[in-house]
Amino acid sequence: MNATAHSTQPLRILVSEQQRVQQGERIRACATPAPELLTVDDVEQRGAQFDIAFVSRDVTGLSTKHETQPETARFYNAMRASPSLRWVHIHSAGADRPIYMELLARGVTLTSSAGSNAEVVAQSAVTGLLMLGRRFPELLRAQQQGHWAPLIDRPPLPADIHGQTAAIVGWGGIGQAIARILLAIGLNVQVVRSSAATTDNGLPSHAFEDIANVLPKTDWLILACPLSDRTRQLINRDRLALLPTTAHLINISRGDVVDEPALIDALGTGKLAGAYLDVFAHEPLASDSPLWTMPNVIATPHSAGFAAGNAGRVVQMFLDNLTRFAQNSALANVVR
Structure with a gap:
């Protein structure tokens, strides 16, 4: 599936509440009309559909690819349940979590943050x-x-x-x-x-x-x-x-x-x-x-890549790709 925008309707993006508060203005500035930012609560309460998901570090938290914490599972389940989902950007360089394999198998485009750390x-x-x-x-x-x-x-x-x-x-x-x-x-x-x-x-x-x-x-x-x-x-x-x-x-x-x-x-x-x-x-x-x-x-507990500057670099990668998506341009760091 080609991860490009094909509508004048606002893009709908699933983000964490933290990202909506901290980065909402920057995310909305990447496309015209401004994207609608949804959280898991919105999806669960209103049955809202979305086109894009941003899996930031605060979403995965202490979850690993082997053990998923409840809040992370809610976000994953929201992605599974959205038939309109076309593109997911993830905070990590690796894309071997089972959820990512599922999304790729159904044709969702996946981009990573390779290089950020x-x-x-x-x-x-x-x-x-x-x-x-x-x-x-x-x-x-x-x-x-x-x-x-x-x-x-x-x-x-x-x-x-x-x-x-x-x-x-x-x-x-x-x-x-x-x-x-x-x-x-x-x-x-x-x-x-x-x-x-x-x-x-x-x-x-x-x-x-x-x-x-x-x-x-x-x-x-x-x-x-x-x-x-x-x-x-x-x-x-x-x-x-x-x-x-x-x-x-x-x-x-x-x-x-x-x-x-x-x-x-x-x-x-x-x-x-x-x-x-x-x-x-x-x-x-x-x-x-x-x-x-x-x-x-x-x-060490899978901590080699943690540093204070990572979150900012990941957000910038997502914003750059969101601008490309809105302009029907090729995305960077596409997972094959």
């Missing part, structure tokens, strides 16, 4: 790398115990990060931002992505299916790819075994890119030196998961 996620990934490489988890445990424990007392000393090799899996905005930072601090970078063609900045590249060729010489395996048929369980038990025992894994993509039980085994048996994990096979991560307490793991 690329720099933030890249900074988180590199922070995880540096913390692991400099043994900060160990130092922080000593701090919490009030124990003076210089690294020189506990050999071997950390290996020099400068000169090590990182394999970045995924070459979107996040992967490219990570590469830029790592190159600046002296790492060698190679890329694993949909194509084996050399990147625009001359980095060696390998297709997803050829990742086994990269792993034996990888010190840092950084997963920054979208979840797809080609990347689901890309890092399985056999491929983990190809990594050096001194290697680390960083996952800021999606939990299903990795065989989580195999990863836990590799981390627990010394086949892998450590990991920074922001995403998991099931979210929230179960309280009894060993990943919470493994001394060589940094586990």
Whole structure:
């Protein structure tokens, strides 16, 4: 379905109450006549139909793709029940929540906010790398115990990060931002992505299916790819075994890119030196998961992309696309 406006009637847009209050004036200025802004209450009380939905961060809140909170479910159900819905803009870069798959399957155009938090996620990934490489988890445990424990007392000393090799899996905005930072601090970078063609900045590249060729010489395996048929369980038990025992894994993509039980085994048996994990096979991560307490793991609750400036960037992406929609122009960041 082509996501374009075909009527002189006002566009009807489902938004959160917060967005209607905070961004209503800016949203209405994007089209003539000014769009009508509806909330879930309007839809449920009046049976109102709408053409567009803006899934902002305050809509999803603490919901994950595995567990949906009641208020989020109301918004999702409103989208399911509106036959006139033509276009949905989402706050995230990834579009693998079941509701989005449903909407795509029925012909609704979906646009993402890919790029809005690329720099933030890249900074988180590199922070995880540096913390692991400099043994900060160990130092922080000593701090919490009030124990003076210089690294020189506990050999071997950390290996020099400068000169090590990182394999970045995924070459979107996040992967490219990570590469830029790592190159600046002296790492060698190679890329694993949909194509084996050399990147625009001359980095060696390998297709997803050829990742086994990269792993034996990888010190840092950084997963920054979208979840797809080609990347689901890309890092399985056999491929983990190809990594050096001194290697680390960083996952800021999606939990299903990795065989989580195999990863836990590799981390627990010394086949892998450590990991920074922001995403998991099931979210929230179960309280009894060993990943919470493994001394060589940094586990964060899918928070690598959070920053104060994200909401403004997402809103601007939506407004730019809304202007395009109203003018019958092609939308940006269309999910295929």
